[in-house]
Amino acid sequence: MILVTGATGTVGSEAVRLLSARHRPTRAFVRDPARVAHRSELADEIEIVAGDFDRPDTLDSALRGVDTVILVSPAVPAQEIAVIDSAVRQGVTHLVKITSKASADSPVDRRRGQARIEAHLATTGLAYTLLRSNAYLQNLFALAPMVKQTRGFLMSAGEGQVGMIDARDVAAAACAIATAPTAHAGHTYRLTGPGLITYTDIANELSAALGHQIEYRQIRTDEHRAAMIRAGVPEAVATSNAQAFGLIAEGDAAWLTDDVAALTGTAPRSLHTFITEHIAAFA
Ligand SMILES: NC(=O)c1ccc[n+]([C@@H]2O[C@H](COP(=O)([O-])OP(=O)(O)OC[C@H]3O[C@@H](n4cnc5c(N)ncnc54)[C@H](OP(=O)(O)O)[C@@H]3O)[C@@H](O)[C@H]2O)c1
Incomplete structure (x- = not known):
């Protein structure tokens, strides 16, 4: 089972669409199920679960039975750290994190925030992959x-x-990893x-x-x-x-890389x- 957070957002909604097209058992984590676009077109394998990053109880129930998480959100450190900690509690085996040019000494606040999340993830022992877009x-x-x-x-x-x-290519890279994660553990793609x-x-x-x-x-x-x-x-x-x-x-x-083509x-x-x-x- 794959869990996609931020599933009404730019990357997350495309990830759900791609996993639906492949009939991969997937849980879409959303605040408001009514906001899931094209819901009627999604495959039976797609489950919509309601929750909030600020409510750990909703995270624990959404992550129960999940193997792999595609973690995408507005990247508020406390919220992503809550998802990561819940994933550890629930025995998730791999996490794919959408991130940016994170750095602890960046002048840009949200990049320092991403660096905090990445540093926390590295301490958990969870297998993970970073997608630095x-x-x-x-x-x-x-x-x-x-x-x-x-x-x-x-x-x-x-x-x-x-x-x-294109954020759709970020989603495609995330799905390629989430459907065959083992080889990507410990890797960062740019x-x-x-x-x-x-x-x-x-x-x-x-x-x-x-x-x-x-x-x-x-x-x-x-x-x-x-x-x-x-x-x-x-x-x-x-x-x-x-x-x-x-x-x-x-x-x-x-900066340019060939990582999207290599992954997808x-x-x-x-x-x-x-x-x-x-x-x-x-x-
Ligand atoms: N934009 C860029 O140029 C760029 C570049 C590099 C990396 N990134 C990274 O991309 C990520 C953002 O991805 P995106 O553009 O796909 O995000 P997005 O479109 O802004 O979507 C954010 C998602 O998070 C959900 N969300 C917000 N607060 C929540 C809460 N409390 N509980 C549960 N869900 C909540 C939103 O749900 P609602 O629909 O309910 O609001 C939405 O589905 C960030 O990590 C950012 O650093 C972005």
Whole structure:
């Protein structure tokens, strides 16, 4: 039995869809079962269980009888640590953790949080695999309202390159490991898309797909942080986002690997494919 957390989220919902297509016995851990998309299309092998990371009793009952966990969440350390501890209590044999460029001394708060979770996981004795992803292409959906309203977007990543990955490929890599975990115990994979992308490339792809010019308006990180807060982004998230974009400008995300193809047997999706498939969201 595989348990997928965050099963209504970007990575988790795709992981459930893929495991359903393979008829793998799977439990989808969700706060609200009514929010599971395409529920009627899921195979009989998919069980939806309601629970909350903040309620350990719901974790223990969801993890009973589970062999492998795909752990994806907003990565609040106390919550993921609660899942890990419950997995140990329930005799789970392997955990696949979705993570980022975690580091205990990162200026970005959420990366320090991921490092805390990883450090805890390493102390438990549980077999595990880390999927350290570059930025998701799905983050571009946050630019869609501005693209629609202003034919452009604000960004503080300069001309920094990013090996952006489609979150569906993160899910595919997680499922490949979860269905045959033994060989992947103790490994960390660094997941990227097929190419290094700048926000100028993103503006150019959007312009070509929409048939009119989309402008990349470059701003400083402090201006960007303020703009995100004005737009309603919580202050802590805006701060972390602005720091991460500043790091991109400095080349921090300019890394590519072949790990997705090695794990899944399929090349990861490109920016062009993503924009073509989702252009309605920006039109
Ligand atoms: N975005 C990026 O560029 C990027 C890059 C590298 C790594 N990552 C990593 O990817 C992970 C996030 O993945 P994602 O984008 O798929 O997440 P997401 O779309 O934000 O989904 C989060 C999921 O967690 C669930 N959740 C939130 N609070 C919960 C609670 N208290 N109890 C139970 N479930 C709860 C949400 O359920 P509801 O539907 O009920 O809210 C949702 O299903 C993080 O570890 C992040 O570090 C992201």
